[in-house]
Amino acid sequence: MTSPVRVALLGCGTVGSDVVRLLHEQSADLAARIGAPLEIAGIAVRRVGRDRGDLPVDPALFTTDPLGLIKRDDVDIVVEVVGGIEPARGWLVEALRAGKSVVTANKALLAEDGATLHDAAAEGGADLYYEASVAGAIPLLRPLRESLHGDRINRVTGIVNGTTNFILSAMDATGAGFAEALEEATELGYAEADPTADVEGFDAAAKAAILASLAFHTRVTAADVHREGITEVTAADVASAKAMGCTIKLLCIAARNTDPAGRESVSVRVHPAMIPLTHPLASVGDAFNAVFVEAEAAGQLMFYGRGAGGAPTASAVLGDVVAVARNRLAGVHAASESAYADLAVRPMGEALTRYHISLDVADRPGVLEAVAGVFARHEVSIATVRQGPAGGGPAGRGEDAELVIVTHVAPDAALAATVRALRGLEIVRSVTSVLRVEGGA
Structure with missing residues (x-):
């Protein structure tokens, strides 16, 4: 074997610690796959003296100077699992x-400013991997x-946030409301103490931008992604979805569009949606992810x-480390960013949805006609209408109905x-729920 390939690790939290463990436990196999051993040159952390249990690493490798570690001549690969934009x-x-x-593994940085990283990789003739x-x-x-x-x-349609998928799956299985399901997710460790990035769709939007960029050879940022979270999804919404033979998922949807003149564009969005139970994504439960x-x-x-x-996550990181280490030994680097298509990103208003x-x-004569007239004036065709007593109560009681x-x-x-x-109509007491429908339901 040749000289070791030396790795600088930035961050040693949950993911970083597992990267260290896998590097130690699989050292022989990794060396055989690469053609050279992998060695940790140093680990940049905030606090050197923190107790890290039985982590199989020499304490002398820890440093609080990440930039100094990166600049060392004996470092070949830099692995970053810190997150955030700066530093x-x-x-x-x-x-x-x-x-x-x-x-x-920094989805937020890649989604906000992946272009700067790709340009730097091209300038230095280096690999940038982010599986x-x-x-x-x-x-x-x-x-x-x-x-x-x-x-x-x-088209790419995916469930890419495990926290929200767990919450929606729990609501579907038990009939619980959002707050109850979030509390359960927090107790089980699926949700952070501050779940905003997950439940408001920020995490999924960053991932949607990365997926769209790769799928359509176009630079897409998180700012280009229409984003809605799941905090407004109710138990009543879930019940209504069941009545339609559907379930509700937080979806990231990236689609290629072609207008009548043949001009192509892309639309990228993240929002909760009903999908039919026959769709492959409908059966993805718990905190699992799936991309169609x-x-x-x-x-x-x-x-x-x-x-x-x-x-x-550490498994994916090490897969990339093996790839870039083999490239380095071969004296090559992977193809640079493919953004040749440079397609326009359509605003959400132009996206075609249901x-x-x-x-x-x-609950009086003429209401359905008036409501249908609003849809007709906006050139929106109605597929189905279901009518019943408001609140799901017995028919013939009260003055309101549900459409x-x-x-x-x-x-x-x-x-x-x-x-x-519709909200402006005198006959409409309230618009109780608005959800998009995807997947041909």
Whole structure:
């Protein structure tokens, strides 16, 4: 074997600790796969003296100077599992421009400013790998970047946040409300003490941007992604979905669009949606992730597995480390970012969607006609209407009724305008629920 490939590790929290353990436990196998042993050159942390249990590493390797570690001549690969935008961006740019390959799990940075990292990698002739940034251990980004590079991807639909999937699955299984399901997720360790990034869709939006960038050869940032969380999803919404033969999932949807003139664009969005129980993503429960890819030649593909956690994420990190170490020994680096298509990102208002709308209305003649007229004026076609007593109570009691309307596909802006107009009708007591419908239900 040749001289060791030396790795600088930035961060030693949950993921970083598992990276260290896997490097130690699988050292012989990793060396055989690479053709050279992997060695940890140093580990940058906030506090050197912190108790890290029985972590199999020499305490002398810890440092509080990440930039100094990166600049060392004996460092070949930089692995970043700290997260956040700064100072991580500065560290990685420094490494890449110096020709040192980078492996990162930093979805927030890649989604906000991946262009700077890719440019630095091209400038330094270094590899930038980030399989662990989306869907944990699921091998997803490399198939998009390499295996499907000869195909044309038209749509990517995914469940990419385990916390929200656990919450929605619990609501579906037990009939619990959002607050109860979130409390259970927190007790079981699926939700952070501050779950905002998950439940408001920020985490999924960052991942959606990365997926869209790879799938459509276009630079897409988190700011380009329409984002809605799950905090407004109610037990009544879940029950209504069940009545339609559907379930509710927080979906990231990235789609290629072609207008009548042949001009292509992409739309990227994250929001809760009803999907039919027959859809492959409907059966993805608990904290699992899954991504459904539709390509012209390959057809429909689905990638499924655990999307978070220290060991799954560390597995993805080490897969990238093996790849970049082998490239380094061979004196090559992977193809740089593919953003040649440079497609425009369409605003959410132009995205074609379907709506499920629940209304509490006055129970008197002419109401359905008036409601249907609002949809007609906004050129939104109604697919189905279900009518019953308000609140699900017995028929013939009270002065209100419930209308549940599912639309055909229409521009999201037209659907949103329809909902606004419905709220202004005197006969509409309230618009109790608005959810999008995906997957052909």
